[in-house]
Amino acid sequence: MSKERLNIPDYNTLFTEERFVQQRENKKQFEAPCSAQETAEALAYSKSAEYLEKNFDRKAVVINPHKACQPLGAMMAALGFEKTLPFVHGSQGCNSYFRSHLSRHFKEPTPAVSSSMTEDAAVFGGLSNMVDGLENAVALYKPDMVAVCTTCMAEVIGDDLSAFIGTARQKGAIAQDLPVTFANTPSFIGSHTTGYDAMIKNILSQLYERSGLQAAPGTGEESGEKLNVLLGFEGYTGNFAEIRKILNAFDTKYTLLGDHSGNFDSPATGEYEYYYGGTKLDDVPKAANALGSLVLQKYTLKKTQDFIKGTWKQQVSAMSTPLGVKATDKLLEAISELTGLPVPASLIEERGRVIDAYTDSHPYLHGKRVSLVGDPDLLIGLIGFCLEVGMEPVHILCSNGDVEYNDVKFKEEAEALLASSPFGSEATVYVGKDLWHLRSLLINDPVDLVIGSSHVKFAAKDSNTPLIRVGFPIFDRHHMHRNPTIGYQGALNLLTLIVNTVLEQLDNNNSGFNYDLVR
Numbered sequence: 001m002s003k004e005r006l007n008i009p010d011y012n013t014l015f016t017e018e019r020f021v022q023q024r025e026n027k028k029q030f031e032a033p034c035s036a037q038e039t040a041e042a043l044a045y046s047k048s049a050e051y052l053e054k055n056f057d058r059k060a061v062v063i064n065p066h067k068a069c070q071p072l073g074a075m076m077a078a079l080g081f082e083k084t085l086p087f088v089h090g091s092q093g094c095n096s097y098f099r100s101h102l103s104r105h106f107k108e109p110t111p112a113v114s115s116s117m118t119e120d121a122a123v124f125g126g127l128s129n130m131v132d133g134l135e136n137a138v139a140l141y142k143p144d145m146v147a148v149c150t151t152c153m154a155e156v157i158g159d160d161l162s163a164f165i166g167t168a169r170q171k172g173a174i175a176q177d178l179p180v181t182f183a184n185t186p187s188f189i190g191s192h193t194t195g196y197d198a199m200i201k202n203i204l205s206q207l208y209e210r211s212g213l214q215a216a217p218g219t220g221e222e223s224g225e226k227l228n229v230l231l232g233f234e235g236y237t238g239n240f241a242e243i244r245k246i247l248n249a250f251d252t253k254y255t256l257l258g259d260h261s262g263n264f265d266s267p268a269t270g271e272y273e274y275y276y277g278g279t280k281l282d283d284v285p286k287a288a289n290a291l292g293s294l295v296l297q298k299y300t301l302k303k304t305q306d307f308i309k310g311t312w313k314q315q316v317s318a319m320s321t322p323l324g325v326k327a328t329d330k331l332l333e334a335i336s337e338l339t340g341l342p343v344p345a346s347l348i349e350e351r352g353r354v355i356d357a358y359t360d361s362h363p364y365l366h367g368k369r370v371s372l373v374g375d376p377d378l379l380i381g382l383i384g385f386c387l388e389v390g391m392e393p394v395h396i397l398c399s400n401g402d403v404e405y406n407d408v409k410f411k412e413e414a415e416a417l418l419a420s421s422p423f424g425s426e427a428t429v430y431v432g433k434d435l436w437h438l439r440s441l442l443i444n445d446p447v448d449l450v451i452g453s454s455h456v457k458f459a460a461k462d463s464n465t466p467l468i469r470v471g472f473p474i475f476d477r478h479h480m481h482r483n484p485t486i487g488y489q490g491a492l493n494l495l496t497l498i499v500n501t502v503l504e505q506l507d508n509n510n511s512g513f514n515y516d517l518v519r
Helices: 019-031 036-045 049-057 070-078 092-106 117-125 127-141 152-157 161-170 192-210 237-250 283-289 302-310 326-341 344-365 376-388 410-419 436-446 453-460 487-509
Strands: 084-090 147-152 180-183 226-230 253-256 292-295 316-318 369-373 390-399 428-431 451-452 467-469
Touching: 049 436, 070 084, 070 147, 070 192, 070 467, 084 092, 084 127, 117 152, 127 147, 127 161, 147 161, 147 192, 147 451, 161 180, 180 192, 192 283, 192 302, 226 237, 226 283, 226 326, 237 253, 237 326, 237 344, 237 487, 253 283, 292 302, 292 326, 302 316, 316 326, 326 344, 326 376, 326 487, 344 487, 369 376, 369 436, 376 390, 376 410, 390 410, 410 428, 428 451, 451 453, 451 487, 453 467, 467 487
Parallel strands: 084 147, 147 180, 226 253, 226 292, 292 316, 369 390, 369 451, 390 428, 451 467
Antiparallel strands: none
């Protein structure tokens, strides 16, 4: 290799160069900036207990909520089905945001199109955009199904998607027999999990209704022996592989409804394709005759569960994301109950190895105070995991936590779970709060660790708290989504990630006689 190397600075070093420093100084004459002293005083005040109280009293503004828009979730749902093209009825900018958000997390391209609504569509409606967009998209990308979701613009002006799609068929823009499902997903209410649920439910509903089949749970040569499994808004492609491993160990047939792992973990072969994997469209109607359905995000998939129970008349076993040993035990019990099969010996042996790992790491995790940030189902899983390894949850923040399941609110379940263990005695659950609230909490009531997505890093840095990246999105680390977090293997992965962060902090904060080689 040549000794001559290109020196290409990234933005971290580029903007420290004198020319950029001087450029920023010159701009200040037009900006009426605060002085360095005033900036320092404001920063110090933002870390005070007085500011904490004012921060939590604010009502008129939200600062960095830990949630994304509904259409982003609808897009992920659409990509869980074979040769399905997400179609965003709204502006190109909105579509780009959703695509880049998913692509930055999974480090994969996100195929999706837009009706490219602009100012004229906001005045006259988006019918022509929809008709032309569907015609062009089908001609170019040749999907077997199109899944349409809406942005704020389309929802505010009241575009009727059903009528628009019908007009597109009448005009011959799309074939009469092409499945085009849709979900209303305004970004000004709900979150990414709401949008995911709406799209999954509508895809299942439309494909089932188009088939003409009549639901008969537990019948049929193949479908009656199968189990339906729905993982929900799942940011870990590794969790799809893990649930397959578990179900294969049971030696049971199953259908994953909404399997986006292929699209977000595709191989590099030198040629790009638009569609990878996904639930086969023909398998969706047959799923109505399965033994039952296993749902791994009960708060996320509320509408979908209502459809499966009400229309398919099917038994549903629902839980939150199964993180840790106890939650995985519950998962295996649910599979055993639905299928009538015993828990395989291989999984019991795997459980024992994880318990052994828990024992090895317990001295370093016991009593560690931790803050948790995420979606409702993820947080229920993380709380349970922390309690069983002896960690103490303190601040639990859920921006989109105003949800319930079977008339039990997320906050109520979280508080009951915390109350079940002495390690949860100091915890407070914050629903509807944002990451600026979290910053005040971490500064004024410090913890040892904070667990959450990449968005949490700024509050973690301001409070000098180590961040353990778990959840969605993770932009600033690579390949973490490939490692499972559910099941016994997922419990071991979480344990390894957390305990090694603790050990690294011990190394960084100690020296001399306290610097131990073997821990």
